[in-house]
Amino acid sequence: MKRILIVLLVLILSAGIFFSCSKENNKAPITMMQNKPEIDAALQAYGKIWTGKSGTEITIKSVGGSTGADLGQQLRADYAAGEMPDIFIIAGVEDYKEWESIILDLSDEAWVEKTSVAFTKDGKVFGFPVAVEGWGMAYNADILAKAGVNPAGLTTIGAYKTACAKIDSMKAELGLDSVISMAASADMGWVTAHHNFNSLLSNGLPYGDLSVVNDLLAGKVDKKRLSEYADWVELLFNYADKTVLTTGNYDSQVGAFATGKAAFLHQGNWTDPNMASANATFDMAFAPHGSMSTPTEGIFVAAPSFYVINKESKNIKAAKQFLNDMVFTDEGNNYMVNEAGMIPAYSNVTLNPAGKLSKSVQEWAAAGKVYSWSQYYFTNDFRDQSLAPIYNQFANGSIGKVEFIRYMTEAFEGLK
Numbered sequence: 001m002k003r004i005l006i007v008l009l010v011l012i013l014s015a016g017i018f019f020s021c022s023k024e025n026n027k028a029p030i031t032m033m034q035n036k037p038e039i040d041a042a043l044q045a046y047g048k049i050w051t052g053k054s055g056t057e058i059t060i061k062s063v064g065g066s067t068g069a070d071l072g073q074q075l076r077a078d079y080a081a082g083e084m085p086d087i088f089i090i091a092g093v094e095d096y097k098e099w100e101s102i103i104l105d106l107s108d109e110a111w112v113e114k115t116s117v118a119f120t121k122d123g124k125v126f127g128f129p130v131a132v133e134g135w136g137m138a139y140n141a142d143i144l145a146k147a148g149v150n151p152a153g154l155t156t157i158g159a160y161k162t163a164c165a166k167i168d169s170m171k172a173e174l175g176l177d178s179v180i181s182m183a184a185s186a187d188m189g190w191v192t193a194h195h196n197f198n199s200l201l202s203n204g205l206p207y208g209d210l211s212v213v214n215d216l217l218a219g220k221v222d223k224k225r226l227s228e229y230a231d232w233v234e235l236l237f238n239y240a241d242k243t244v245l246t247t248g249n250y251d252s253q254v255g256a257f258a259t260g261k262a263a264f265l266h267q268g269n270w271t272d273p274n275m276a277s278a279n280a281t282f283d284m285a286f287a288p289h290g291s292m293s294t295p296t297e298g299i300f301v302a303a304p305s306f307y308v309i310n311k312e313s314k315n316i317k318a319a320k321q322f323l324n325d326m327v328f329t330d331e332g333n334n335y336m337v338n339e340a341g342m343i344p345a346y347s348n349v350t351l352n353p354a355g356k357l358s359k360s361v362q363e364w365a366a367a368g369k370v371y372s373w374s375q376y377y378f379t380n381d382f383r384d385q386s387l388a389p390i391y392n393q394f395a396n397g398s399i400g401k402v403e404f405i406r407y408m409t410e411a412f413e414g415l416k
Helices: 002-025 037-054 071-080 093-102 110-114 141-147 157-169 186-202 211-217 223-238 242-247 250-258 269-277 316-328 330-339 356-366 380-396 401-413
Strands: 030-034 058-062 087-090 119-121 124-129 133-135 137-140 178-181 262-265 284-287 299-302 306-309
Touching: 030 037, 030 071, 030 316, 037 058, 037 269, 037 316, 037 330, 071 093, 087 093, 087 316, 093 119, 110 316, 133 269, 133 356, 137 141, 141 157, 141 262, 157 178, 157 223, 178 250, 186 211, 186 223, 186 250, 186 299, 186 380, 223 380, 223 401, 242 250, 242 380, 250 262, 250 269, 269 356, 284 356, 299 356, 306 316, 316 330, 380 401
Parallel strands: 030 058, 030 087, 178 262
Antiparallel strands: 087 306, 119 124, 124 306, 133 299, 137 262, 137 284
C-alpha cells in the first residue's frame, strides 16, 4: 500500500511540474490589425515564422484596399466590443488623435534610433513606420519608347496631354486597352480621395510645406490651383478604361498595367509584388504627377502608415518584441524587403527590394526630388465620405468638371 502511495505521489508531482511548465511556455497570443492587403500573404507567413521562434502566437487581420472593409470602422467596432488588437495601424495625425488615449509611448524602443520617419507627437515616438513608399505615375518604359514619348519630359499637364493623345492614337498598334489604368469606384476612394488628392495638397511644394493644407482646412480655396488640379483629374479619367475606372477593384486596376494593357498606372511601389506575380518583365519606373502647368520634378515619398501598440493590452511586452524583431532579426528583414517587397525605413537593414518601382522610388529619394504626403491631415471621414463620392461622380459622368470644382470647393469651405 505504501508503495502504491509513493507511486501516486510521484505521478501527482510530475503532473504538477508538467502543467507548470506548459503554463509557462504557453505565452498569451497577440493580435495585429493592418491595412495593406497586398502584403497579407507575406505578413501571415512571417507571423508563423515569428510564432515558431518566439513561442508567442500572433493573429493578423488585414482590412482595407479591395477587401471591402474599412480599417477605422473595424477598429471602432472592435474597441466597442472589447476586442481591440494589441498592435494596429494609424496613417497619420488624424488617426492618432482618434486613438491617442490608448496609444503607447514607444520612445525608448531600440528601433527608434534606426529610423528618421517614425510617427512623433510632442517630442515622443508613438508609431513604428511600416516602410518607405512612394508613388507618381508608373509607366511602362517599353510602351513609351515605342510611342516616342520621353518620360523625363512628363512634368506638366501639357506634356501629359500631348503624350496621352499620342499613345491613345496608337492603342491598337501598342496592344493597349487604355492609356492609363485608374480606378475611381466607390470602393477605391483611397486611390482618388487619398493618393490623387495629395497632388492638390503638396505637388510642387517644398517637402513638409503645409500652406495649401492649412488653407483648405481653414476653408480657403486657391481657385487656380484647384482648377488646374481638376484638369489633371479629368485627363486621367478621360484616358482610363471606363470599366476599370468606374467598377474596377485593385486587382483589375493593377492587372491592366502588369499585363501590358495600359501605359500608365496610378499606384505606388506597393504594387511590386503584383508585378512579380504577373511576371511583368518590362522596364517600369515613376514619372511625376504633372498636375499643374508649371513643372513638377518629383514624386510623393513618405512612410505610409505606422504600427502602434494598444497601451491597454495585456501583452505589451510581446507586442514590442514583434516590432523589434522586424528590425533586428534576419527573418524580419527578409520579410520586409524580400517577401513584402517594401523599402525598409530602418538604417540597419542592408537589404534592398528587387522591385523596379521600389528602385525608382529610391532613385527619386536619393536625388532629393520628393514631395510630401499631406492627405492624412484631413480626417478619414472627410476623405472617404465627403471627397471620394465627388471623384466617383466625376468618373462615372454624373457630374462634369465645373460641378467637380464646385463640390470640392463646398467641401473645403465646410471645414471652416
